[in-house]
Structure formats: structure tokens, C-alpha cells
Amino acid sequence: MTQAPERAIGIDIGGTGMKAGIVDLVTGNLVSERVRIPTPVGATPPDVLDTAKQLVELLGDDAGTLPVGVCFPTIVKNGVTLSAANVSDAWINLEADKLFSDALGREIHFVNDADAAGLAELEYGAAKDQQGLTIMTTLGTGIGSAFLFDGKLVPNSELGHLIWKGDSIEKWASASARERADISWSKWAARLQKVYAHIEFLFSPDLIIVGGGVSKNPEKFLPMIETRAPIVVAHHQNNAGIIGAASLVRSAH
Template identity: 55%
Template sequence: MASQTILGIDIGGSGIKGAPVDLQRGELAADRLRIPTPEGATPEAVADVVAELVEHFSDEVGSDSPVGITVPAVVHHGVVRSAANIDRAWIGFDADTMFTERLGRPVHLVNDADAAGVAEVHYGAGRDQQGVVLLTTLGTGIGSALFLGGELLPNTELGHLEIDGHDAESRAASSAREREDLSWEEWAERLQRYYSVVEALLWPDLIIVGGGVSKKAKKFLPLLSLRAPIVPAELRNEAGIIGAAWHAQHIG
């Protein structure tokens, strides 16, 4: 089978990262490039950076090749419906159309946690799992991606469940551990409460934990007691880029 190389771009609050992705192997086909997210992160300012990334990798991907782009937001049929760490001008904005016109090629947006989940299900910790798979990213907030038999149910936003009178991510995200200077044991108690509620609602067969803190999974995952196996993500910081590219090729 011939290699398929698609450009994936991951828009974050502090940086915008991109790289061509070999979709046969599920790995980057060239070193990624990271450009700081512009101040304010308006759609127009972010589009300038995305265009720069596309130009940088023009030799690696074809001129009419699609581009997958993640955003830290709910994406419904190409329209952004929320905004986390980006300007509120994104809300209600038809980003698919804007990027497609700006770049002169097909563009497909996906929620950042959904992109990471797609990558893990097809190439990482969730591959070959046919049941219910839940990926959560623990960072500034809690992102989520839910799958049944490898099929994504998009925009689940399970980090915003109300648990014990609080928005779940306000107490259980990695940022809460840092902000409140919690020990790993103290934070694990909050994670236990969060995952217990989610598990009672969805009965997943596997839970995957992503986000930067997953690199330290041995410090907190063994402290959790759940029905489902809970494992760290395998693709780390490349998951968003890989998942964005997969989405552009298979969903767009």
C-alpha cells in the first residue's frame, strides 16, 4: 500500500504546530514546526500562521492535498461553537470555509481532544480495541473523545460535567493540581471521583489518559481504582497533528 502523506496542524493556546503525517505508519513524515500562537488568537491571525505552516511544508504535500486542523473548541459541521484559549470571535465562525478559501485546498477542522483520540485509537494505545474507548486529555482543562468500535462520537466535552457542584475540570484538570499545589495523592483522589462518575455513565472498556502530564502517568494512574483499564496515551505531543491528518483524509 502506498504511503499517504497529509498535513496536520494543531492549534493550541501557546503554539501552533504542524507536520506532514504518514497515514500508513501513523507517524510524522518530517520534523514538526511550531510557531507561537499570535496574541489574541483571532481567526484571521491564526489563519496567517496556518498559511505559513502550509507554505513551509509545500514540498512534502501536494498542492491540492487536504489539511487537517485541530482547534480547542467544539466544531460542528465546520463551524466553531466554543472557544478555549482562543479569541471569542471564533464562536459561530465558519472556520472550515475560511481556511479552505485562504489556503486554496480542502481543509477540515476537528476538536483537539477528538483529534488526539482518533490518533490513539488508530495508531496508539486504543488500536484494535473494538469496545467503548474513552480518551481524556488532562491539561489546562479536561478534553474528551469517545469511541465505539473505532467510530468517534464528536464533541463530547466530558470535562464540563458537573460533579459535586463543580465543573469537573476546575478541580481535576492538571492545571488544578499545579494551581493548588496538590500532591499526586491528593490529585489522584479528585481524578478517582471524576473517572468514577464518567465510568458509571458510559461503562468504557478502556480509558486512555493524554495531555502533557501523561508523561508522569506512573505517579498517579496506579493510585486509581476503576473497573476499566486506564493507560497513558502513546503518541504524546504528536497525537493532535496525527489525528488532524487522519480526520482530513477519512472524514473530510
């Protein structure tokens, strides 16, 4: 096994934006500016690949031939994307890691976006050295989740698709659902209380981490939620996907 590189590029592909940065794999800190380009309309594989190339170019000479970790809003198994959320259906059953490796000419590692956020917390944040089961939830357009057990990622959990009143629970309790319904933070916290109570009943986690865009304003909702397990805010907010995706390179070595 080769020695792990000290730096890697993380690319975070979302439904509305694609972001990238160079990450110090020892500290988990960004050592470059974070660059962002809007996700191409339709998010087809060729367009996303072109945008990924542009992001690497924006990182400049420091990007060199650094390996790349990519996180993506889809189920990922063995580098193959098996679903599509807010991106083209052409990603379903696509050998995405090979596609990116050929396009960028370098080592590629692929992971689900919520799993990437979980890895960032596992390696460099709230879940570091945590024993037992940690469940991270990302509250945004939907509800993403990452299961971390005794320092290892259990990939591709989809807690946002737990069924609630006949539909995915994220359509009722995500951050975007709060905005659509135009409800107060306290009313949204009451919805989240039901979500976390259900998750605790099913899985009995030892720690719950709350991430996503709303983790910048935890005082508006988190004090109103009661759980048996400690519930804390993610250390890495908007950079979690970039950092977690890059950390895959460290894990691979």
C-alpha cells in the same frame, strides 16, 4: 470516492501554541519535523489563519498541495466552530473549514482537539481494533474527552464540563488545577480517582485512555487510580493532535 492520499498535514491549534507536521497516513508517523509557533495573542481568526500559513511554509516543499486536517479547542459541527476555549469569541458560529480552505488553497478538515487525539489512538494507537466504548481523556489546561465506539468517533463530548461542586470538574482536576493548587501527585490522583469513578458510573467504558501533557509521566499518578475498565496511557503524546487531525483526510476518502 477518490483514493486516499498517503500523506497529509496536521495542524494543532492550542491556546498557547500552534503546531504542525506532515503525517504518513498509513503508519501514523510524522515524516517531517514538528514545527511550532506561539498562538497569537487573542487568537482572532485572521491572526490564526496567518500563523497557519506560516506553519505550512515552515514545512517546506514537502507540504506541496497536501490536504490539511486542523484540530481546535472548540465544538465543531460540519466545519463550523460553535464555541471558543482560550481563543477569540469571533470563532463562535464561524464557517472555519471554508475560511481555512480559502486561506490555504487546499482541502481542509476540522475537528475538536480532544477528538483529534482520540482519532490518533483509534487509527494508530491504544484504541485500534478495540470493541465497545473507549473513552479518552486529555489532561492539560482543562480536561478534554473523546468517545470512541466500535471503531468510530462520537464527536464533541465535553467531560471536562461535568459539574463538580458547582463548577466544571476540569477546574478542580485538570493538570493545570494541580499546579495552581500546588498539590502532590498523590493528592491529584485522589481527585482524578473521583473523576474516573464518576465517568465509569455514567458510561461503563470498556477502555480508558489517558492523554495530554502529563501522559509523559504516568508513573507519577496512574498507578494510584483504580478503575473497572483497563486504564492505559495514550501512545501518541504531544503529536496526538497533529496525527489525529491529519487522519481526518484518510477517513474522508
